[in-house]
Amino acid sequence: MNTMSIVIYIAVMAGVTYLIRMLPFTLFRKEIKSQFFRSFLYYVPYAVLSAMTIPSIFYATGNMVTAVIGTAVAVALAFFRQPLIVVALAASAAALLADVVMGYL
Amino acid sequence: MSAFLKGMRHGIPIALGYLSVSFGFGILAAKHFGALVATIISMTNLTSAGQLAGVNIMAEGNTAISGYLEMALTQLIINMRYGLMGISLSQKLDSTFNTPRRLVASFGITDEIFAVASSQPGKITANYMYGMILIAFLGWTSGTFLGAVAGEILPPSVTDAMGLALYGMFLAIIIPPARKSRGVLVVVAAAAGCSLIFKFLLPFVTSGFAVIICAIAAAALGAWLFPVKEENA
Secondary structure, three states, rough: OOOOHHHHHHHHHHHHHHHHHHHHHHHHOOOOOHHHHHHHHHHHHHHHHHHOOOOOOHOOOOOOOHHHHHHHHHHHHHHHOOHHHHHHHHHHHHHHHHHHHHHHO | HHHHHHHHHHHHHHHHHHHHHHHHHHHHHHHHHHHHHHHHHHHHHHOOHHHHHHHHHOOOOOOHHHHHHHHHHHHHOOHHHHHHHHHHHHHOOOOOHHHHHHHHHHHOHHHHHHHHHHOOOOOOOOHHHHHHHHHHHHHHHHHHHHHHHHHOOOOOHHHHHHHHHHHHHHHHHHHHHHHHHHHHHHHHHHHHHHHHHHHOOOOOOHHHHHHHHHHHHHHHHHHOOOOOOOOOO
């Protein structure tokens, strides 16, 4: 992709992200009353993260076997409420270990 | 201790977490666009999910208006939560937190900064937020840069494995609340199912739009079936 397109993409990405943060924080003085809308906003982050993770996580290492092993470790640690950084690094470490072990098989 | 230093101190754990996660982002982004672009994206955006989705859209290489529109819509949906956090946080600002200060501090509203700032007793000042944002920003951008540079040095087996770090963090965010709340569980399952349908049955829909459609549908389903009580929303 040419430099101009990359600049436009980054400007759009950063501009929209800033406006979403800035406008409500600066202008909003009242509370949202609609229970449906409040609930919708509450669920959005979980929906976004889930849709972004599945199925992309299985392709994230370029090898589905190591990705599935890393994912299983992440799911298990997240299930037992380990901190974000522990889950993130353990997923990578498990995938790397699986890759090394498979090299010897 | 000044509010600025206190904010920096409260931001240290956030910065350490960002350092490791943005390392993974740096590797991913630099594979497509190099270390400079990866670092600029982190400096100007300061958000994980939005940046990852953004880089995926850029990697599709669409240089037509439709690509930029997809980018704008994707960021709008993925980062919409920051709008709600901003509304919530705006109720906690001390009286010296005027409009110019809000314009600056709003740049640093992230999940973690929001969580720490809103858990403080009493009102919060602009200097407190500046301190926390500065250190989190340094962690996020330096981690990206280090990951992007390391990605060119480290063996592919290591950088491939690091690609899982961001997704691992996402799982750590969604799984614990899904255990506690049936609403979150249904939303997470619905979004994942929807995403699989797009991937395998409707592959002509680009990744950004698939995430938007699935997120709106799953969150609306959750809001309809499991409305959230006031104190949680």
